Amino acid sequence: MDRIEIYTSKKKSILILIGSIIFVVGGILFVANPESFLTIRMQSPDIIRIIGVTSVLFFGLGIYVGIKRTIKSEIALIIDSNGLNVNPKKSLNEFIDWKDILGFKELKIHSQRILIIVVKNPEKWIEKETNTFRKKLMNFNLSNYDSPFNISAAGLDISFAELHEALNKYSKKDKNEVQHAANSA
Template structure:
């Protein structure tokens, strides 16, 4: 079987870049041009500065990530006869073997559909993850959603339904072989 590699989508990154740029420019403009002495309360002025600074940082991060994806496609998933490798560029962990995949389920949050990868050995993934942030993310996903791995097709080069179809097709093909 040929391995399936799923990359980031440049088409989906462009709108994120545009929205992030508009919000960033707007927040910085308001931050720099507001007459804070005209605000009646010092607390309100400080709150406004903090809020605009946070918005600027968040949108700046959006600009950075979307530019990075526009310049170079990011590899999100590798699917082959051995299993699923989630985020192979940034992960030192191994693939999720098909024999360990229980099922896939959908999570809908704020009109965004996500795919949960339910495994029969979630504690294994927590114990063997060496990256602290990724380990905490796996723990958070397991605690809140019941699965250690959550995938969103929002910035992938395929949509949610196509992602689910690819995952289910390969689970059906290879789960009984391992």
């Protein structure tokens, strides 16, 4: 089977960029003139300024990411006959051989569909990770979703249904080949 490379979506990156710009502008207004935003529930200009600064910092990062991804899409997922790599640019440890994949589960959080990759010996994958932040994230995923790996098609140039179908097709092909080899032996 051919190798499938899935990239980040430029269209979705432009939406992130536009949304981030709007929130940065709002944050700047909060910082520059907090008195204009005082309400019965929010009577402290200092808290409004803190919200504004937080918005500028967080969504400023969103502007950076949006511009970077709009200029050049990054490879986000590689699927081939050997297995899949869920973060080819960030971690070489995340190549998962098909024989290590038990299956896929779908999770829905606020209408966002997430694909959980159920793997054998999930603790092994966490031990291999060298980045402390990613290791904590993988531990969080394991404790909440029974796997250190999950994929959302939200930022990818592929629909959730197409992603799920491709992963199942490659996984079933590998399992059929293993079964065929076992029967031949």
